[in-house]
Amino acid sequence: MINLYIKTEKQQQWINRLEELEDKFKSKSADIDENSIFPKENVEDLLKLGYASLTLPESYGGKGFSVYDMVLSQEILASFDANTALSVGWSLGVVGELYEKKLWTQERLDFFATEVLNGALINRSVSEAQTGSPTRGGRPGTTAIKKGDSWVLNGRKIFTTASPVLSYFLTSAWIKEEERIGFFLIPRDTEGLSIEETWDVVSMRGTSSNDLVLSNVTVHKSNLVELPEFASGGKINGWLLHIPATYLGIAQAARDYAVHFANTHSPNSLNGSIAQLPNVQQLLGEIDLELTKARLVIYGVASSYDNESTKELLTNEVSVAKHIVTNSAITIVDKAMRLVGAKSLQRTNPLQRYYRDVRAGLHNPPMDDMTIKKLALTALEEDNNKKLVKRGD
Numbered sequence: 467m468i469n470l471y472i473k474t475e476k477q478q479q480w481i482n483r484l485e486e487l488e489d490k491f492k493s494k495s496a497d498i499d500e501n502s503i504f505p506k507e508n509v510e511d512l513l514k515l516g517y518a519s520l521t522l523p524e525s526y527g528g529k530g531f532s533v534y535d536m537v538l539s540q541e542i543l544a545s546f547d548a549n550t551a552l553s554v555g556w557s558l559g560v561v562g563e564l565y566e567k568k569l570w571t572q573e574r575l576d577f578f579a580t581e582v583l584n585g586a587l588i589n590r591s592v593s594e595a596q597t598g599s600p601t602r603g604g605r606p607g608t609t610a611i612k613k614g615d616s617w618v619l620n621g622r623k624i625f626t627t628a629s630p631v632l633s634y635f636l637t638s639a640w641i642k643e644e645e646r647i648g649f650f651l652i653p654r655d656t657e658g659l660s661i662e663e664t665w666d667v668v669s670m671r672g673t674s675s676n677d678l679v680l681s682n683v684t685v686h687k688s689n690l691v692e693l694p695e696f697a698s699g700g701k702i703n704g705w706l707l708h709i710p711a712t713y714l715g716i717a718q719a720a721r722d723y724a725v726h727f728a729n730t731h732s733p734n735s736l737n738g739s740i741a742q743l744p745n746v747q748q749l750l751g752e753i754d755l756e757l758t759k760a761r762l763v764i765y766g767v768a769s770s771y772d773n774e775s776t777k778e779l780l781t782n783e784v785s786v787a788k789h790i791v792t793n794s795a796i797t798i799v800d801k802a803m804r805l806v807g808a809k810s811l812q813r814t815n816p817l818q819r820y821y822r823d824v825r826a827g828l829h830n831p832p833m834d835d836m837t838i839k840k841l842a843l844t845a846l847e848e849d850n851n852k853k854l855v856k857r858g859d
Contacts, residue, residue: 544715
């Protein structure tokens with residue numbers, strides 16, 4: 467089904483490169499999960515291909531991937547190993563947004579482009595234990611205090627995905643003198659910065675989403691790279707589609723396992739495989755229906771975001787795509803496990819890993835309830851605006 471969404475020679479070339487790593491990545495997935503190991507070798511293999519610069523514009527020396535291109539590559543990669551895909555996906559998304567929206571000064575963008583071309587990875591460090599996801603509007607407990615030409619930061623961030631390999635941490639902090647949130651670019655080797663290994667969960671165990679600890683971390687004043695107008699939200703960000711793309715890839719892997727199992731499992735009560743059974747065909751049909759629906763949504767939104775004539779018309783579509791794709795992925799894995807039966811619960815069976823991993827998507831931003839709330843508020847606002855127009859206000 468994915469072939470339907472390959473539109474360019476560049477996309478096919480990158481898929482071919484990724485497929486050369488398929489067997490290698492798949493062979494490690496069970497061990498990564500079982501022992502909660504960060505897939506460092508996988509990331510290094512991707513960096514050798516220039517994967518870090520996929521979403522860096524060609525004008526800066528990068529590969530110039532669009533959101534659509536990124537989603538396609540990330541879905542393929544996640545079907546090989548989800549931990550690897552989500553880990554590098556955050557960096558791809560940050561880089562894509564930074565350069566599309568020109569969030570930094572030109573001097574900073576030029577500097578960081580060179581870093582990315584040399585394999586630098588970055589992630590935003592925003593979540594905190596007391597505030598939860600920043601999409602809910604909480605003020606960070608991490609603080610930044612001005613001292614001469616420097617900023618001194620103190621605080622702790624949770625869920626810092628890919629912490630073992632990040633070159634930079636784009637960290638939010640409350641600036642009291644400004645009475646607003648700022649983002650600071652902090653190199654990994656900065657004194658006072660440390661990683662506390664706290665990641666002990668049942669899903670996406672290999673992402674090493676550990677705590678980032680800042681203890682009197684001092685950076686130059688120029689490292690305050692963003693003073694966003696909004697504490698959270700703001701303009702729609704299509705680069706976040708790397709998140710549902712990962713869970714779509716997991717769903718594809720679960721689907722492929724279920725199809726193969728149906729074609730090859732032959733109990734002695736049947737003259738042939740279970741693929742001939744109506745209930746098995748029903749489950750397989752429902753699985754592919756969910757996959758088709760999810761792909762139409764995510765690739766449709768990605769295409770609309772990449773098209774300048776339709777991008778400005780988007781409101782909640784990126785959030786909707788994340789909601790639909792993530793929940794479809796959960797449904798697909800569940801149906802695959804129903805088809806396979808109790809064997810799917812064996813620790814050696816990849817389905818039990820897919821089952822745990824897809825549920826992590828519910829807790830990646832934006833959360834389902836926030837998406838539903840925004841849809842409702844948008845509908846109400848549009849109705850009020852129509853009334854104002856009719857009255858001539």
